[in-house]
Amino acid sequence: xxxxxxxxxxxxxxxGQRVTLRCSPRSGDLSVYWYQQSLDQGLQFLIHxxxxxxxxxxxxxxxxxxxxxxxxHSELNLSSLELGDSALYFCxxxxxxxxxxxxxxxxxxxxxxx
Amino acid sequence: DxxxxxxxxxxxxxxxxxxILNCDYTNSMxxxxxxxxxxxxxxxxxxxxxxxIKDKNEDGRFTVFLNKSAKHxxxxxxxxxxxxxxxxxxxxxxxxSGGGADGLTFGKGTHLIIQP
Numbered sequence: 001x002x003x004x005x006x007x008x009x010x011x012x013x014x015x016g017q018r019v020t021l022r023c024s025p026r027s028g029d030l031s032v033y034w035y036q037q038s039l040d041q042g043l044q045f046l047i048h049x050x051x052x053x054x055x056x057x058x059x060x061x062x063x064x065x066x067x068x069x070x071x072x073h074s075e076l077n078l079s080s081l082e083l084g085d086s087a088l089y090f091c092x093x094x095x096x097x098x099x100x101x102x103x104x105x106x107x108x109x110x111x112x113x114x
Numbered sequence: 115d116x117x118x119x120x121x122x123x124x125x126x127x128x129x130x131x132x133x134i135l136n137c138d139y140t141n142s143m144x145x146x147x148x149x150x151x152x153x154x155x156x157x158x159x160x161x162x163x164x165x166x167i168k169d170k171n172e173d174g175r176f177t178v179f180l181n182k183s184a185k186h187x188x189x190x191x192x193x194x195x196x197x198x199x200x201x202x203x204x205x206x207x208x209x210x211s212g213g214g215a216d217g218l219t220f221g222k223g224t225h226l227i228i229q230p
Contacts, residue, residue, distance in 0.1 A: 002159065033218075035217070042220055042222045045217025045218060046217070048216070092218075103218060105158045
């Protein structure tokens with residue numbers, strides 16, 4: 001158990017809809033990262049938040065957004081969903097925003113778009 | 115453009131022998147490297163990491179070697195055990211210009227199978 005909690009575990013919805021994925025980091029961790037894992041692309045970094053502030057963006061679509069709240073949990077919002085958004089979405093956390101800290105991953109949310 | 119490559123999609127090793135997983139990278143800005151292990155239906159589990167100022171890091175049965183000139187790292191597992199059967203991901207990160215860690219760049223993984 002990594003200590004990172006993601007909810008829900010599974011989500012099934014239709015094209016055009018909007019969903020929110022939630023992540024609670026390990027106790028004491030200030031950084032939260034979001035990743036997308038699809039069959040053809042592997043694990044891709046989406047966005048990084050540190051103590052409530054956005055720190056870095058990766059391959060995140062404009063239809064996607066995230067935020068980190070004062071209690072340090074984070075939410076990833078996906079809107080105008082398309083079939084290609086079907087993937088596993090992982091959240092990871094680390095102690096702070098410095099480089100040499102391992103990231104610890106949750107078990108992911110599997111998103112299926114019908 | 116794949117910046118982190120794991121060229122072996124799968125590797126089969128006999129129990130008790132050494133498992134060697136390889137990873138190559140192209141981005142010279144990477145200076146922190148990690149190995150993760152992943153079982154089906156679970157998230158990646160952190161195994162071991164190495165900073166670019168070192169060439170070796172050891173933790174129990176796991177040793178990571180870094181060859182910066184060749185932009186190559188490897189993970190050695192010895193002795194290999196049945197519970198080591200999983201997908202192993204190599205990952206790398208770099209400081210970004212604003213200061214602080216960027217997200218990890220992952221390879222596509224190597225499926226390690228330990229045979230009894």
